[in-house]
Amino acid sequence: MSSESAHQHNAACLELFAKLSEYLDRELEPDTCEKIEQHLKDCPPCRSCLQTLKRTVEFCKSMKNKPVPSELSSRLRSMLEQLR
Amino acid sequence: MMMRTKAESSKFKKNRKIDQDTALIEAINNGDHELFTEIVKRYERPLYNFGLKMCGEQRDAEDIVQETFLNVFRYLKDFRFETKFKNWLYRIATSICIKKRRKSKFAPDHELSLEEFIPKDPAAGTDRLPKWAALPLDTVLSEELYNKLQEAILELPENYRLVLVLRDMEGFSTAETAQILNLTPANVKVRLHRARLFLRDKLKGYYHEQ
Numbered sequence: 001m002s003s004e005s006a007h008q009h010n011a012a013c014l015e016l017f018a019k020l021s022e023y024l025d026r027e028l029e030p031d032t033c034e035k036i037e038q039h040l041k042d043c044p045p046c047r048s049c050l051q052t053l054k055r056t057v058e059f060c061k062s063m064k065n066k067p068v069p070s071e072l073s074s075r076l077r078s079m080l081e082q083l084r
Numbered sequence: 085m086m087m088r089t090k091a092e093s094s095k096f097k098k099n100r101k102i103d104q105d106t107a108l109i110e111a112i113n114n115g116d117h118e119l120f121t122e123i124v125k126r127y128e129r130p131l132y133n134f135g136l137k138m139c140g141e142q143r144d145a146e147d148i149v150q151e152t153f154l155n156v157f158r159y160l161k162d163f164r165f166e167t168k169f170k171n172w173l174y175r176i177a178t179s180i181c182i183k184k185r186r187k188s189k190f191a192p193d194h195e196l197s198l199e200e201f202i203p204k205d206p207a208a209g210t211d212r213l214p215k216w217a218a219l220p221l222d223t224v225l226s227e228e229l230y231n232k233l234q235e236a237i238l239e240l241p242e243n244y245r246l247v248l249v250l251r252d253m254e255g256f257s258t259a260e261t262a263q264i265l266n267l268t269p270a271n272v273k274v275r276l277h278r279a280r281l282f283l284r285d286k287l288k289g290y291y292h293e294q
Contacts, residue, residue, distance in 0.1 A: 018198060054217070055287075056287055063230055069146070076150065080121060
């Protein structure tokens, strides 16, 4: 039986699933991290779940800011002139 | 000019947050109003992009920037450095965004539950890491991906979108996001996790279509 077909939604998987973001953000207590890492070693579906979530966050963080339209910049500066 | 008692003055100094904007804000509040242009220079681009991510429309994003600076100009004299200036600025921008969205035709808010993101069939090949998550980041980034991501962000209910944009795009911490949105840190974490899972599912769909 492959590891994937053996995978069930057991309590450890569900607990991990709820805490994946906190784990990625290093916002969990060391004990909980250790427990999660132990689970990840033996659970390929949970590892995959973590990696795809991690990649999603990386995509968000890598989004570049667009330049400000020049008309908006001019409008802001003339607004300031009027307010002074 | 408002006079502080000794106790108030000491509390003020203790709670005062100093950052890269402090000197600039002090100079403006001491009368150098020319320097307000410097605030605009520092924050027009991040605010414009925050507006774009929140509303998806250039015109709405421009309105958000303009109204935010207008409010900053009006109320800066009352800023007490109890938070970083940037956090105060985004608090203003956020409330303008929320008001704007309420007036608009966009989708009503709804709650996302964790259960809806739990893989339905964990035995269906979920342990194989898909290419988009396995390959180096640089090799999978593309304009089309960013467009899909932006579309997915706009599909998020607003209260989740705000948290995601502030945390994962604007770089605020959990505590700062909680302060900006007037939420508990625990609530920020819950919303962020569900928002990320929502985006992850959309990305899975996008790569599956390809």
